Amino acid sequence: MSDSMKEVVETLDPVSRRLIPANIDTGTLVPLKTTLELRDNLTLGLAYITRAPVRCTNDIVNIVRALAGDDAAKNLPHLRRCSKPVDLPHHLKSQFMNEANGRAIHTGKSNWLYILLGPKDEMPYDELVRGLASVDGIRDDIFIGIIPVPLLAPTSQIQANLWSQQFWQTVYRKNNPLGPHPSNICRTTSVVSRDASVWMTLAHQVARKSCDAGFGEPIGAVIIKRTTPGKFDSTKPAASKTESHCDIPQTSQYPTETLASDLSENTATNENRGTQESGESNMTEETTPSEMSATGVELKETTQIVALAGDARWYQQERTGRTGNPMGHAALRAISMVAQKLVRTENREDSMPTIMEFEAFQDRPLLDDEQVVFDADHPCPDGYLCHDLELYLTHEPCVMCAMAILHSRMGRIVFRRRMPLTGGMSSEDRGYNACGDPVACENGPCGGGRGLGLHWRKELNWSMLGWEWESDKADGLNVDPHLHA
Numbered sequence: 034m035s036d037s038m039k040e041v042v043e044t045l046d047p048v049s050r051r052l053i054p055a056n057i058d059t060g061t062l063v064p065l066k067t068t069l070e071l072r073d074n075l076t077l078g079l080a081y082i083t084r085a086p087v088r089c090t091n092d093i094v095n096i097v098r099a100l101a102g103d104d105a106a107k108n109l110p111h112l113r114r115c116s117k118p119v120d121l122p123h124h125l126k127s128q129f130m131n132e133a134n135g136r137a138i139h140t141g142k143s144n145w146l147y148i149l150l151g152p153k154d155e156m157p158y159d160e161l162v163r164g165l166a167s168v169d170g171i172r173d174d175i176f177i178g179i180i181p182v183p184l185l186a187p188t189s190q191i192q193a194n195l196w197s198q199q200f201w202q203t204v205y206r207k208n209n210p211l212g213p214h215p216s217n218i219c220r221t222t223s224v225v226s227r228d229a230s231v232w233m234t235l236a237h238q239v240a241r242k243s244c245d246a247g248f249g250e251p252i253g254a255v256i257i258k259r260t261t262p263g264k265f266d267s268t269k270p271a272a273s274k275t276e277s278h279c280d281i282p283q284t285s286q287y288p289t290e291t292l293a294s295d296l297s298e299n300t301a302t303n304e305n306r307g308t309q310e311s312g313e314s315n316m317t318e319e320t321t322p323s324e325m326s327a328t329g330v331e332l333k334e335t336t337q338i339v340a341l342a343g344d345a346r347w348y349q350q351e352r353t354g355r356t357g358n359p360m361g362h363a364a365l366r367a368i369s370m371v372a373q374k375l376v377r378t379e380n381r382e383d384s385m386p387t388i389m390e391f392e393a394f395q396d397r398p399l400l401d402d403e404q405v406v407f408d409a410d411h412p413c414p415d416g417y418l419c420h421d422l423e424l425y426l427t428h429e430p431c432v433m434c435a436m437a438i439l440h441s442r443m444g445r446i447v448f449r450r451r452m453p454l455t456g457g458m459s460s461e462d463r464g465y466n467a468c469g470d471p472v473a474c475e476n477g478p479c480g481g482g483r484g485l486g487l488h489w490r491k492e493l494n495w496s497m498l499g500w501e502w503e504s505d506k507a508d509g510l511n512v513d514p515h516l517h518a
Contacts, residue, residue, distance in 0.1 A: 041228045046337040048409050049235075052402055057234045060504030062226050062447065067212035068460045068486040069185070077200075080109070080182045081150040081161065084129070084138065089170045090115060093148055096164035100156045108152070111186035111193075111210075113202035115146045122198055125180065134174060149201065153179060186210040212489050213498055221445070221498055224261070225423070228336055229447055232257060232425040233502050235341070237449075240363070240427045240510055242400055243343025251510040252344040252518050254363040255425040256371055258412045260335045339374070339422060341406040342366035344518075345395040356517065361395040363518075364426060364434040368441045369396035370407055371419055378414040419443045425502075427510050429456035431517035435487040439495045446488060446499045450509060454479060455517045458499055460486030479515070 038057055042050060085093055094114070118126065118139045129147075130139045138145045150156065158177070166172045182200050186208070187193040193205035208214060232255045240253030345366060346357030373396065398404040413421070419441040426448040430438060435457030438446060446458065453463050461484045488499040512518070 038230070041231060044228075044333055044335050045231070046335070046409075046412075048406060049231075049336070049338045052238075052338075052341070052405065053231055053235055054238055057230050058237075058504050058507035059230045060233060060449075060502045060507065062222050062229055062500040063503055064218050064222060065458060065486070065488055065499040065501060066460050067489040068484070069211035069491070071460050071484075071486075076184045077181045078184045079153040079179050080201075081153055081156065081158075082147055082178045082180055083150060083165060083171070084118075084145055084147045084176050085168065085171045087144050087146055089168050090146060090148060092168045093150075093165065096161075096168070097150050097156070100160055100164060101151050109149070109182065109184070111204050111206065112149055112182060113204065115148055116202050117146060118143055120202060121147060122200065125201075129176075129178065132176065132178075149182075150177075152184075213496075218498065222500070224259075224334075225445065225447065225500065227334075229425070229500075229502060230504075232338075232423075233427075233447065233449060233504070233507065235338075236425050236427050237507055237510060239341055239343045239400065239402055241508075242402065243345065243363075246400065248348045248399055249344030249346045249357065249361060249363075250512050250516060250518070251427070252363045252512070253427045254340070254342045254367040255338065256340040256367050256419065257423050257425070258337050258339050258421065259423060260337070260412070262334065337412040338406055338409075339411060340367040340370040341403050342370060343400060343403070345399055348395050348399065349392070358393065358395065359433060359517070360393050362431070362434050364424065364430045365437055366396050367424070368419060368437060368443075369394065370398070370403075371411070371422070371441075374407070374411040375414055375418065378411055417442055423447070426518075428452055428512065428518035429458050429501075431455050432457035432485065432487070433517070435485070439487060439493060439497075442495060443497055445497055447502050448499075449502045449504070449507065450512075451501065452514070452516070452518050453484075454514050457485050457487045459501075460484045 038059075042053070045053075083093065118129075121129070126139065130136050150161070161177065162175060165175050165177070180201065183196050183203065187196060187203055187205050188209050188211060190205045193203045196203040236253040236255045238253070239255070240251045243249050243253065244251040342363050343366075344363045345361035346359070348358070348361060350358055398407045419438075421444045423445045424438060424443050424447070426446070428450045429448045429452040430446075431452070432455070448458065451459055453459070453461075463482045463484060487493070489496045
């Protein structure tokens with residue numbers, strides 16, 4: 034064991050130090066990509082634009098709001114509502130200059146603006162023309178153009194500048210609408226990587242023991258609680274923070290309402306899912322591994338194991354078929370053990386156990402190592418189930434387990450081996466004939482379709498950071514590619 038690993042082991046709780054093997058296999062963390070990052074980096078749509086004197090801008094925006102509604106009128110916050118003729122992309126400037134009285138508008142000091150009205154699909158053209166005809170100043174010369182625009186916000190200032198030259202003036206809001214912010218990933222990866230090898234080694238160990246005992250497949254799970262000095266306590270209410278984003282000086286030339294629309298932040302859906310429940314939001318505000326207390330004593334980051342579980346799908350069940358007992362998957366057993374420890378801290382009266390011929394929920398400890406961890410007290414029994422906890426798995430969880438992990442409000446997830454046919458966390462497309470086994474696939478090549486990437490989906494009300502742990506030393510624990518882990 035290296036000196037750096039020995040320092041990590043010193044920060045572990047006594048139960049963990051008792052269980053970890055002498056040799057710890059090292060590995061590298063590779064952040065999981067989201068489905069949007071892999072598929073929707075640039076999604077284009079068509080949008081209506083018009084041009085009008087500055088004094089007419091508010092009237093036009095009100096017409097758009099009446100036609101499409103407030104939400105539709107503001108659903109492109111990364112695009113400027115108004116643009117001066119001189120700021121248009123070169124190809125649009127050349128095109129519009131030669132239409133109607135465009136040349137007069139584009140020459141000299143113009144008091145006209147080009148106005149982005151909104152997506153073409155969200156407002157009827159005839160009604161838009163009738164609405165613009167009611168505005169004094171443009172009713173005699175109504176101009177409506179259709180241009181392609183990016184529907185998603187840029188992920189960097191360079192990309193915003195490029196889109197401003199290609200499509201329409203674009204603003205970078207210093208966020209990543211396609212997934213977690215790169216700075217959060219980098220910062221959190223450095224924290225998790227310090228001891229990820231320890232927990233992955235322990236997960237592999239319990240997986241082998243469970244398989245050797247005949248309980249299940251060689252799949253293991255470890256859940257830990259990480260305590261960082263100075264880290265924000267998510268169980269306590271935090272004071273709200275208000276930030277002002279003003280990247281354009283407000284002048285009397287631009288109407289106040291229009292500038293407010295330009296400067297609006299899409300914090301509800303884009304900025305790291307900030308107002309949405311997110312396991313990553315509280316888990317990425319990390320500090321350094323150690324800090325000094327008020328008394329001058331060095332405070333170090335500590336980690337404590339909360340649950341340890343091997344796969345038990347074949348326990349009390351004949352090995353028929355491929356699936357076994359789905360409630361005996363390692364991830365489900367580990368989450369259930371956390372729940373039982375939380376119930377135990379409430380000092381509830383023990384109810385009489387129900388005698389059942391077959392116990393579907395195999396969530397009681399079966400191995401000695403599982404029992405040791407299960408008997409230890411929960412390090413933080415005040416939170417909701419698995420909030421602020423980390424899950425380490427030998428294999429990518431199946432779709433059923435992936436959704437259970439999300440519902441448990443897990444903070445982070447790390448797994449070793451991808452399951453391209455059955456996994457629920459990876460976002461990469463599922464390749465055809467992924468298993469390469471003509472005997473197992475009687476109906477021809479298996480696989481195909483898109484990866485689900487359930488760790489970070491905008492359609493879900495919970496998201497978390499995830500990694501794949503790559504190692505050349507640790508045993509891969511091969512299983513049937515069709516297996517649901």
